Amino acid sequence: RTLRIGLIPGDGIGREVIPAGRRILEALPTSLGLKFSFVDLDAGFETFKRTGVALPEKTVETLKQECDGALFGAVSSPTTPTKGYSSPIVALRKRLDLYANVRPVKSVAPTPAFPDPIDLVIVRENTEDLYVKEERTYDAPNGQGKIAEAIKRISERASSRIATMAGEIAVRRQRVRETTGGDAAGKKSMVTITHKSNVLSQTDGLFRATARAALEQARFRDAGVAIDEQIVDSMVYKLFRQPADYDVIVAPNLYGDILSDGAAALVGSLGLVPSANVGDGFAIGEPCHGSAPDIQGRGIANPIATLRSVGLMLEFLGQEEAAARIYKAVDANLAEGRLLSPDMGGQARTDEVVEDIIRRL
Amino acid sequence: RTLRIGLIPGDGIGREVIPAGRRILEALPTSLGLKFSFVDLDAGFETFKRTGVALPEKTVETLKQECDGALFGAVSSPTTPTKGYSSPIVALRKRLDLYANVRPVKSVAPTPAFPDPIDLVIVRENTEDLYVKEERTYDAPNGQGKIAEAIKRISERASSRIATMAGEIAVRRQRVRETTGGDAAGKKSMVTITHKSNVLSQTDGLFRATARAALEQARFRDAGVAIDEQIVDSMVYKLFRQPADYDVIVAPNLYGDILSDGAAALVGSLGLVPSANVGDGFAIGEPCHGSAPDIQGRGIANPIATLRSVGLMLEFLGQEEAAARIYKAVDANLAEGRLLSPDMGGQARTDEVVEDIIRRL
Ligand SMILES: CC(C)[C@H](C(=O)O)[C@@H](O)C(=O)O
Ligand SMILES: CC(C)[C@H](C(=O)O)[C@@H](O)C(=O)O
Numbered sequence: 001r002t003l004r005i006g007l008i009p010g011d012g013i014g015r016e017v018i019p020a021g022r023r024i025l026e027a028l029p030t031s032l033g034l035k036f037s038f039v040d041l042d043a044g045f046e047t048f049k050r051t052g053v054a055l056p057e058k059t060v061e062t063l064k065q066e067c068d069g070a071l072f073g074a075v076s077s078p079t080t081p082t083k084g085y086s087s088p089i090v091a092l093r094k095r096l097d098l099y100a101n102v103r104p105v106k107s108v109a110p111t112p113a114f115p116d117p118i119d120l121v122i123v124r125e126n127t128e129d130l131y132v133k134e135e136r137t138y139d140a141p142n143g144q145g146k147i148a149e150a151i152k153r154i155s156e157r158a159s160s161r162i163a164t165m166a167g168e169i170a171v172r173r174q175r176v177r178e179t180t181g182g183d184a185a186g187k188k189s190m191v192t193i194t195h196k197s198n199v200l201s202q203t204d205g206l207f208r209a210t211a212r213a214a215l216e217q218a219r220f221r222d223a224g225v226a227i228d229e230q231i232v233d234s235m236v237y238k239l240f241r242q243p244a245d246y247d248v249i250v251a252p253n254l255y256g257d258i259l260s261d262g263a264a265a266l267v268g269s270l271g272l273v274p275s276a277n278v279g280d281g282f283a284i285g286e287p288c289h290g291s292a293p294d295i296q297g298r299g300i301a302n303p304i305a306t307l308r309s310v311g312l313m314l315e316f317l318g319q320e321e322a323a324a325r326i327y328k329a330v331d332a333n334l335a336e337g338r339l340l341s342p343d344m345g346g347q348a349r350t351d352e353v354v355e356d357i358i359r360r361l
Numbered sequence: 362r363t364l365r366i367g368l369i370p371g372d373g374i375g376r377e378v379i380p381a382g383r384r385i386l387e388a389l390p391t392s393l394g395l396k397f398s399f400v401d402l403d404a405g406f407e408t409f410k411r412t413g414v415a416l417p418e419k420t421v422e423t424l425k426q427e428c429d430g431a432l433f434g435a436v437s438s439p440t441t442p443t444k445g446y447s448s449p450i451v452a453l454r455k456r457l458d459l460y461a462n463v464r465p466v467k468s469v470a471p472t473p474a475f476p477d478p479i480d481l482v483i484v485r486e487n488t489e490d491l492y493v494k495e496e497r498t499y500d501a502p503n504g505q506g507k508i509a510e511a512i513k514r515i516s517e518r519a520s521s522r523i524a525t526m527a528g529e530i531a532v533r534r535q536r537v538r539e540t541t542g543g544d545a546a547g548k549k550s551m552v553t554i555t556h557k558s559n560v561l562s563q564t565d566g567l568f569r570a571t572a573r574a575a576l577e578q579a580r581f582r583d584a585g586v587a588i589d590e591q592i593v594d595s596m597v598y599k600l601f602r603q604p605a606d607y608d609v610i611v612a613p614n615l616y617g618d619i620l621s622d623g624a625a626a627l628v629g630s631l632g633l634v635p636s637a638n639v640g641d642g643f644a645i646g647e648p649c650h651g652s653a654p655d656i657q658g659r660g661i662a663n664p665i666a667t668l669r670s671v672g673l674m675l676e677f678l679g680q681e682e683a684a685a686r687i688y689k690a691v692d693a694n695l696a697e698g699r700l701l702s703p704d705m706g707g708q709a710r711t712d713e714v715v716e717d718i719i720r721r722l
Contacts, residue, residue, distance in 0.1 A: 147515070
C-alpha cells in the first residue's frame with residue numbers, strides 16, 4: 001500500500017525536523033509492505049510574509065484531495081500584533097476537522113523528583129473552546145478605555161467525540177500494556193476529565209457531563225476503564241506532584257494546550273514530545289515544540305518529537321506495527337543515551353540522532 | 362490602632378486553619394502597637410446547604426461596613442451540579458472589587474530538581490476574564506445536542522490596574538531584596554506578562570498591550586523593573602523548567618488560577634502557599650489550598666498557608682513590619698524542620714505547628 005504524505009515544514013526548525021520525519025518513513029523495513037509518496041506544502045509566518053496568507057488554499061486542498069496524512073513542523077508567531085495573520089495550524093485543525101490533539105508524554109528514565117515512570121497521554125479537543133476565535137472589541141462606558149470579549153464555545157457533539165476517542169485510546173493502551181507485560185502491566189486504565197465546572201457551570205459543566213456519559217459506555221466499562229475527574233488548576237498541581245498516577249487525560253482545547261506543555265516539562269524537553277491532530281480517517285503528526293528561532297539553521301534540533309509524531313500519525317492511519325517500530329527505535333536511542341541532541345544534554349546533531357534511530361528500526 | 366478582621370472559615374479544614382490565623386494575630390508582640398478585634402462570618406457550601414445562599418448578604422455588608430480586612434478559609438464545591446450554588450469567594454472578590462489575587466511562592470530549601478531558590482509571586486487579575494460567568498446554553502442546529510458559551514471579558518481598566526499593582530510589587534520586592542542582601546540581592550527585578558495573544562488577539566492582545574504600557578511607566582523603568590512576556594502554555598513549561606528565573610508574573614484571572622496551583626506544586630505543598638485578595642484599602646487573606654475533606658476534622662491541616670496569608674493581608678493593610686515578623690517566624694519553623702505537618706512529611710498537628718511559629722514571633 002502507498003500512503004501519500006503532505007510535508008508542511010513551516011518555520012524555523014520545522015524545516016530541519018520535517019525532513020527527518022520523511023527520512024524515517026523512507027527507512028521503514030520493506031517487510032511492512034508500506035510505501036510512501038510525498039508532497040511539499042507551504043504554511044507559516046514566512047509564507048505569510050511572502051504571500052499575505054499563512055495557510056494557502058492549495059495546502060488545504062492538496063491535503064484533502066491527495067493525502068492520507070501529513071507532517072507539520074512548527075510556526076513562528078509574529079512578535080508584534082500583525083494584521084491579517086492567524087495561526088495556520090489552528091486553521092488547519094478546523095478546516096480538516098481534526099478534532100483530537102493527542103499528546104503522549106513518557107519519561108525516559110526515573111529521576112529523583114519522579115521515581116515512578118511517567119506514561120500518560122493528553123487528549124485535547126481541537127476544534128472549539130476559545131479557539132473558535134470569535135472576538136470583538138468595544139469602548140467601555142464612561143470612557144474607561146476598551147473592552148474585548150471572546151467566546152468560549154463547548155458543544156455536546158465535540159465533547160462526546162473527544163471523550164470517546166479518549167476512551168478508545170485508554171482501551172488500546174491497556175491492550176498494549178498487557179501485551180508488553182512487566183511493570184507497566186500493573187498500571188490502572190483511567191480517563192481523567194479536566195474542567196473548571198466549579199466556575200463555568202454551563203460550558204465546562206457540559207463538557208464534564210458529556211464526557212462522563214461517553215465514558216460510561218459499556219465497551220469502556222467492560223474494558224475496565226475507570227472514570228476520574230480533576231478541576232484544571234488542581235490537575236496542573238497533581239500533574240506535577242503525582243504524574244505517574246495518570247493514564248489518559250481528556251480536556252477542552254485551551255486546558256489541553258496548557259496541560260500538554262506542562263506535561264512536556266516533566267519529561268525533560270519539549271523536543272521529545274509528539275502530537276497528532278486526528279480526525280476521521282486523517283492524521284497530521286506535529287512535534288509539540290515551536291519553531292525555536294534561537295537554534296534554527298544550526299542542525300542541532302532534536303528530531304525525536306517529530307519521529308514520534310510520525311509514529312502517532314501512522315498509528316491513527318491504522319499502521320500500528322510500523323508505529324511500534326519507530327517508538328522502539330527511539331526508546332532504544334534514548335535508553336542508550338549516547339547520541340543525544342543538546343537539549344538532552346548531549347552533543348549529537350539532528351542527522352546523527354536520526355541515523356542512530358534509523359539503524360535501530 | 363485596632364484593626365477589625367472578618368473571619369470566614371468556610372468549609373472543611375477552613376474551620377481549622379482560620380482559628381490559627383486569629384491566634385497569630387493575637388500573639389503579635391504588643392510593641393507593634395496593633396490591636397485586633399474579630400467578627401465571625403458565614404460563607405460556603407455548608408452555609409448554602411443550610412440557608413440556600415453560599416454568600417450571605419450579611420457577610421458582604423459586615424465586611425464593607427465594619428472591617429479593615431478579612432481571612433477566608435476554603436470552600437467545598439458540590440460534587441454534582443447544584444442549582445443556585447455559586448462560589449462565594451469568586452462573588453466576594455467581585456462584590457468588594459478585590460481586583461488582585463497575589464500569590465507568593467517560595468521554596469523551603471534547594472532540591473535536586475530545583476537547586477536554585479524559587480521566589481516568585483503570581484499577580485492574578487481577580488474580577489473578570491471567564492470569571493464574569495456570563496454563560497448561555499442553546500440547542501445545536503440539526504439536533505446535535507446542546508451548545509454552551511461563556512464570555513471571556515478583558516478590559517483595559519482592569520488590565521492596567523493589575524499590571525500597575527504587579528509593577529509596584531516588583532519594586533517593593535526589589536527594595537526588600539536590597540535590604541536583606543545575600544544571594545537574593547542578585548535577583549533581577551522583572552514582571553512577566555502571561556497571555557495567549559497568538560490565538561486570542563483581541564482579548565489577550567488587549568491584556569498584553571495594556572500591561573506593557575502600564576509597566577513602561579517611568580517609575581517602574583527608573584526602579585529597574587524589566588518587562589518580559591510568555592505565552593501561557595510556554596509559561597507553564599518554563600515555570601517547571603526554570604522557576605528560579607521568574608520574579609513577578611502577571612496574568613488574567615484564569616491563567617493566574619492555573620499558574621498559581623502549578624507554582625504551588627513546585628514548592629512541595631499547597632499547604633504552604635498563601636494568597637491575598639486585594640482592592641483599594643481592603644485585603645482578604647486566603648490560603649491557596651481547598652477544603653480538603655479527606656483530612657477535615659483530624660487536626661492535621663498545615664496552617665502555614667493561612668499564617669502567611671495573614672502576613673500578606675497585613676502587608677496590604679500597610680502593616681509591613683507585622684507581616685515581616687510572621688514570615689520570619691514561619692521561615693524559621695520550616696528551616697528547622699522539626700515541627701512539620703503530615704503534608705510536609707512531618708507528624709506535627711496543626712496546633713503544634715502554630716505554637717512553634719508563635720514562639721518564634
Ligand atoms: C501555536 C499555537 C497556536 C498552538 C496552540 O495553542 O494550539 C500551540 O501552542 C500548540 O499547542 O500547538
Ligand atoms: C474555588 C475556585 C472557584 C477558586 C478559583 O478558581 O478562583 C480557587 O481555585 C482559587 O484559586 O481560589
